[in-house]
Amino acid sequence: MPATLAILDGDVMDVAQAQIPVTDDGLLRGDGVFEVARIYGGRPFALEEHLERMARSAASLRLPFDTDAVRADARTLIAAGEPDEAMLRLVVTRGGRRIGMLETLPERPETIALQTVTYTPTRVLDGVKSLSYAANMLVTRIAREQGADEALLVSPHGRVLEGPTTSFFYVLDGALYTPPLSDRILDSITRRALMAVTDAAERVTTTGDVAAASEAFLASSLREVHPVHAIDGAALPQVPGPVSTAAAAAVREHIEASLARTPAA
Numbered sequence: 152m153p154a155t156l157a158i159l160d161g162d163v164m165d166v167a168q169a170q171i172p173v174t175d176d177g178l179l180r181g182d183g184v185f186e187v188a189r190i191y192g193g194r195p196f197a198l199e200e201h202l203e204r205m206a207r208s209a210a211s212l213r214l215p216f217d218t219d220a221v222r223a224d225a226r227t228l229i230a231a232g233e234p235d236e237a238m239l240r241l242v243v244t245r246g247g248r249r250i251g252m253l254e255t256l257p258e259r260p261e262t263i264a265l266q267t268v269t270y271t272p273t274r275v276l277d278g279v280k281s282l283s284y285a286a287n288m289l290v291t292r293i294a295r296e297q298g299a300d301e302a303l304l305v306s307p308h309g310r311v312l313e314g315p316t317t318s319f320f321y322v323l324d325g326a327l328y329t330p331p332l333s334d335r336i337l338d339s340i341t342r343r344a345l346m347a348v349t350d351a352a353e354r355v356t357t358t359g360d361v362a363a364a365s366e367a368f369l370a371s372s373l374r375e376v377h378p379v380h381a382i383d384g385a386a387l388p389q390v391p392g393p394v395s396t397a398a399a400a401a402v403r404e405h406i407e408a409s410l411a412r413t414p415a416a
């Protein structure tokens with residue numbers, strides 16, 4: 152995802168100029184927090200929710216965090232870059248650096264194939280969007296080695312959790328479900344929106360449930376609703392099915408209503 156423009160500790164600059172010391176523990180130990188928000192027509196969706204989650208992540212890590220400064224960075228960067236459709240990455244490191252970047256939206260196939268990969272959530276980092284995302288990046292590589300597009304994380308006890316950067320939804324007997332937050336997945340902003348605008352319910356989810364699903368999709372700020380066409384090599388019967396299509400439309404309407412209330416930067 153090529154970055155175009157950056158802001159470092161409040162100063163806007165070309166992304167190539169944005170550099171931090173190699174001694175920063177954000178780099179050396181993945182000690183820091185991040186968020187990725189989507190920008191639609193120049194306006195960020197759910198920036199306040201992203202800032203709130205970032206502040207919670209920082210509090211969990213005992214990382215000093217200045218919400219007002221990060222919000223001001225986001226606004227300044229958007230005003231300077233005037234992006235239309237883009238993603239906004241926000242990072243705060245243990246070394247005390249505040250980083251923001253505008254990046255182009257990644258291209259993705261319309262539907263994707265998932266491969267389950269065993270994953271144990273790190274209890275102390277539950278709900279934290281920390282820079283320690285190497286495991287999340289690795290599971291996608293493992294899934295690709297097995298011929299799928301992305302990973303679906305499953306606990307050692309067989310509980311389906313989420314994607315490495317997405318929430319997971321599926322349809323069973325016509326009803327829409329998503330694994331529960333109590334299974335220590337990320338409190339995703341898109342997941343929350345979907346649960347508000349659809350009848351989706353939390354459900355402890357096994358690999359057997361997923362094998363019996365008629366539809367499935369991933370959800371995230373960048374993707375909204377991203378239909379899944381196969382899991383572990385088995386094709387899903389409906390791609391995208393009616394429940395997924397309705398959920399995608401409902402969440403898009405929710406986003407548009409929210410953007411209409413969001414002032415341009």
Ligand SMILES: Cc1ncc(COP(=O)(O)O)c(C=O)c1O
Pocket residue numbers: 187313314315316317318337338339340341342370371372373
């Ligand atoms: C592990 C994980 N789950 C779910 C999501 C989706 O969260 P959101 O809808 O807030 O973008 C993300 C986002 O990056 C994530 O990293």
